[in-house]
Amino acid sequence: xxxxxxxxxxxxxxxxxxxxxxxxxxxxxxxxxxxxxxxxxxxxxxxxxxxxxxxxxxxxxxxxxxxxxxxxxxxxxxxxxxxxxxxxxxxxxxxxxxxxxxxxxxxxxxxxxxxxxxxxxxxxxxxxxxxxxxxxxxxxxxxxxxxxxxxxxxxxxxxxx
Numbered sequence: 793x794x795x796x797x798x799x800x801x802x803x804x805x806x807x808x809x810x811x812x813x814x815x816x817x818x819x820x821x822x823x824x825x826x827x828x829x830x831x832x833x834x835x836x837x838x839x840x841x842x843x844x845x846x847x848x849x850x851x852x853x854x855x856x857x858x859x860x861x862x863x864x865x866x867x868x869x870x871x872x873x874x875x876x877x878x879x880x881x882x883x884x885x886x887x888x889x890x891x892x893x894x895x896x897x898x899x900x901x902x903x904x905x906x907x908x909x910x911x912x913x914x915x916x917x918x919x920x921x922x923x924x925x926x927x928x929x930x931x932x933x934x935x936x937x938x939x940x941x942x943x944x945x946x947x948x949x950x951x952x953x
Contacts, residue, residue: 796868796878800846801833802861803926804854804886811904812927813893814913815853818900824874829905829913831883842882850886853897860888864926865934865950869918872940883934885926918945925952 804813815832817825832853836845847858861884869879894902905913907927911920918938925934936950 794878796870796880797873798836798842798845798880798882799834800836800842800849800882800884801831802846802850802858802884802886803831804850804856804858804889806904809887810906810908812907812910813854814903814905814910815897815899816901816903819896819898823899825899825916827914829910829915830919833881833884846882846884846886850889853894853899854902855894856889856891858886858889861886863933865922865936867922867936867938870937870939871946876941883922883926916945918948921945921948922950925950 813832814829817823817828817830820826832850833846834849836842840848846861850856850858863882864885865883867881867883869881872879896902910923921938922934922936930952932952934950934952936948938948939946
């Protein structure tokens, strides 16, 4: 039986549209994401839909309220978790928000990074496959499959619809 952990991953755009807010997961050495840069998000709760999960997670992690956001894709990550758990992620682009962004939270530092330079950051290896589609102008949503083993992607394939 396939019972993935369902989560959201949001990428917040700066008002100029050239930068993205990322968390540098540098606060907890036992964190599976330790040392990596990532979007904001997390696990969906039983009483939530994915939009509610996204807005709650970003409010908790960054202190801001999402006003406009769009689903950019979904990814099935079998084997991604620290114990080989399966994840199903809903990937969003947040284009408008209100509030003052935290500088840090219990997972790490929140920092703006130029979208064109994201490939130079320490991120999950598989992020390079889907991040361009998060920020491109193609209106179609991507649906990807990226199995992981021992913290590394084994393959990547996707469709857009």
